[in-house]
Each structure stands twice: as structure tokens, then as C-alpha cells.
Amino acid sequence: MDPEADGAIADQVRKVLVEELGLDPVRAAAFDADTPLFGALPELDSMAVASVLTALEDQLGIVIDDDEVDGDMLETFGALVAFATGKLAD
Template identity: 55%
Template sequence: MQNDTDDLLRAVLTDVLGLKPGQAAGFTAQTGLFGALPELDSMAVANLLAEIEDRMGITIDDEDVDGDLLADYGSLLGFVAARREAA
């Protein structure tokens, strides 16, 4: 499921943020997100999280959302993967 989650998350980031084709494919666990990607501003965060919930079939609570969650790709992927496994 981890690989499936990784592929889905890269697709969501590309679709919601309007990233260039293949841009998300190059993300590593250390790739910065919030504050590093100009496309991921405070307005885009809500849309991104809503789309992750819809496509992944998970719920993201307000208390889950902090600076660490969107700090880098690895943090976001780890969170989403854990939620999918628990669902």
C-alpha cells in the first residue's frame, strides 16, 4: 500500500497545486513543501488536504495539521500512509 499511497499522493499534489508534469515524481522524503513550493500557500493547504481525504479515503482532523505535517514530502507521505493503514 505504501507504493500506491506514494503514487496517489504525488498525483494529488500535481493536480491540486498545478505542478509541472513530472515535478512531483522527483520529490524525495526531504523535499520541502510548505514554504518551499510557491504553489503550496496557505490558501492551497485546505484544498490539498480535502483532496487527500477524498482520494485516499481518510479523515484529517484540524489538530493533525501543523508545520511538521507539511514540512516535507516524507512527513506528509508518512502521515497519509499511516492513516490509510488505520482506515
């Protein structure tokens, strides 16, 4: 993917995090690739993971299989964006 497309995907992931977790949009706008997510954001607990992943599926038109979900994909904002980018490339 090109950098512009990657930026658009990151924007969609930010939008999902804001909508599903109730994050402040200004806070989410400051997220970079190294921003920790799961375990660092109290809003992103195990129950919220399902709603975030479902919203990503809806927003991006991707399908996430249960066996693809692991701690690494939710460790940082960059990891989640990379996962979504990879799913779009499939």
C-alpha cells in the same frame, strides 16, 4: 504497510499535489522523502493547504481532523506521505 503499498500512497500524494497545485508531473515525480514542501513550494501556500488536504481525504478515503494539521506534516514530501500512511493504518 508494505513497500508496495507505501509507493502507491506516495503516488496518490503526488497526484494530489499535481492536481491541486498545478505542479508539473515530471517535477512531482522527482519528489523524494526529503523534498521540502510548505515554505519551499510557492504553489503550496496557506490557502492551498486546505484543498490539498481535502483532496487527500477524497483520494485516500481518510478523515483529517483540524487538530492533526501542523507544519511538521507539510514540511517534506516524506512527512506528508507518512501522515497519509498513518491515517490509512488507523
